[in-house]
Each structure stands twice: as structure tokens, then as C-alpha cells.
Amino acid sequence: EAGVTQFPSHSVIEKGQTVTLRCDPISGHDNLYWYRRVMGKEIKFLLHFVKESKQDESGMPNNRFLAERTGGTYSTLKVQPAELEDSGVYFCASSGHGTRLNEQFFGPGTRLTVL
Amino acid sequence: AQSVTQLDSQVPVFEEAPVELRCNYSSSVSVYLFWYVQYPNQGLQLLLKYLSGSTLVESINGFEAEFNKSQTSFHLRKPSVHISDTAEYFCAVTMNTGFQKLVFGTGTRLLVSP
Numbered sequence: 001e002a003g004v005t006q007f008p009s010h011s012v013i014e015k016g017q018t019v020t021l022r023c024d025p026i027s028g029h030d031n032l033y034w035y036r037r038v039m040g041k042e043i044k045f046l047l048h049f050v051k052e053s054k055q056d057e058s059g060m061p062n063n064r065f066l067a068e069r070t071g072g073t074y075s076t077l078k079v080q081p082a083e084l085e086d087s088g089v090y091f092c093a094s095s096g097h098g099t100r101l102n103e104q105f106f107g108p109g110t111r112l113t114v115l
Numbered sequence: 116a117q118s119v120t121q122l123d124s125q126v127p128v129f130e131e132a133p134v135e136l137r138c139n140y141s142s143s144v145s146v147y148l149f150w151y152v153q154y155p156n157q158g159l160q161l162l163l164k165y166l167s168g169s170t171l172v173e174s175i176n177g178f179e180a181e182f183n184k185s186q187t188s189f190h191l192r193k194p195s196v197h198i199s200d201t202a203e204y205f206c207a208v209t210m211n212t213g214f215q216k217l218v219f220g221t222g223t224r225l226l227v228s229p
Contacts (some may be wrong), residue, residue: 002159031214042119043159043205045216056216091159095214102147102166102209104217108158 002026006092013115018080021110023093025074029083031055032075033095033104034067046090049075050076082114117142117208121220130198133210136191136223138180138206146208148189149217154202165189166211176200189198198199201227 001022005024025032032047046065047057051072060067065081069075075078079086093104126135128134128139150162163174170182178189189206203224207217 033216035217035219038219042221043207043217043219048214048216050214055214059173059216093159093217102211102214103161103164105161106151106159 003044004092004094005108006090006110008110009108010111010113011113013082014115015084016081018078019078019082019112021039021079021090021092021112022069022073023077023092025092026096026105029096029097030072031104032069033093034075035079035091035093036088037091038085038107043091046077048079079112082112084114087112087114116211117146117181117218119206119208119218119220121206121223123223124221125224125226128196128225130227130229133194134192134196134200134208136204136224136225138189138191138220140187140189140206140208142208142210143213147211148180148182149209150174150178150189151205151207151219152202152206153222159205162191166222189207194201196225196227198227198229217226 007022032049037043045059048055049069066078089109091109093106095104120139136143148165151159152162165182173179201223206220209215
């Protein structure tokens, strides 16, 4: 089966611009997570979708970040306007049901650089 | 809330030597524990996990980790490392109820040299 995919792999933008990151989870996975790693720090949770609903968005840093998952398939994470501190690697993960309960499958990440 | 501490940011080791990567966690509720690995230019991959049962868990490539509830630790060990084990290793916890967010440590970079 295809894994979690993320697009783009890299993005370099200037402060004040808008960027949209996309995540395609493993087919059939209802749970989709966004995480972020700022340089040298831990990977931090941003939010969790169950199908198209936001289950937990406690990790979203501020209202410049908007996540959507229309139709319960792929998800987008928009940063508008981007600030310098938004630079980092954004990971998406998905999980399903069955014997691999609680195993989250990660995508390769999107490296965002804000200049 | 949960937290994870990985005290070693970088561990250099020679090939075929043993290695231990330390992980301690804090939680007021029962947790599941995970080790993820990120090889250069790749995404995170699950290395091994502890959900319940035997406290010693193993991966297919020779790593093992032991859940120690009294010491709140989940250290990762390998008796003989290979050059290809060079990667960054992340310890993570999640509450053991339903689908929950992962809480990660800061990662340990394992550098294996010949």
C-alpha cells in the first residue's frame, strides 16, 4: 500500500507570504495528524483529524495556521502570513484500525524555510 | 500531560560496538511507548513499540527496548551497531486510550563510524 505523502518536500518563502502544505494519508486511515519540528527541538503535535473533524487542535500555535480536511481524505495546512519562527519541518501522520492500533505512519515531511 | 526526556543529543560509536539510547518519560496515566527512527533524507519510521505484555520488545533489525515502569524508562539498545544504523532516534509516548497524539523527545543522533 502507498504510504503517507506530503507536498511539497521543500518550500522557501519570504516573511508575510502564504504557504499551503498538503498531506495525503494512507488510504482508509480516518486519523490524520500534523506535527512540526523546529530546528534542534522536539517534534511537536499540532492537530488531529478524525475523518473531516478536528478532534484535537490544542497544538496549533496561533490563528495564522489553518488546517482543513475536506471530505476526510487529504489535508492541507495553510500558514498565512508566515513568520520567521514558522520555519521547520512539518510532518503528517495517519493511523487506522486493527492490529496496528496507535501506530502512526509518518510522511517524509515538508521543510519550510521562511526568510 | 506527558513528557519525554532524551538526555543524549548525540551518541558517537564505533561499528560493532554496543549502544544504549536513553529515554525517560513522565505521565500521570498509563502510556504506550514508541521508538521512531529517521534515516538521512527520509521520514520517520516506527522502530518498535510497547503497548502491553512483555516489557522487552524487539525490532526486526536487532534493536530492543525495555519498559521499566518503576524507573519510567524505555531505553533503546543494540548489542552490535552497523554503519547503516546511523540515524536520528526519537522516543515517544501516547496515552493508552484510543487514538492520541504522540509526545516526542528531542531526539538522539546516533553516529556510527568504522
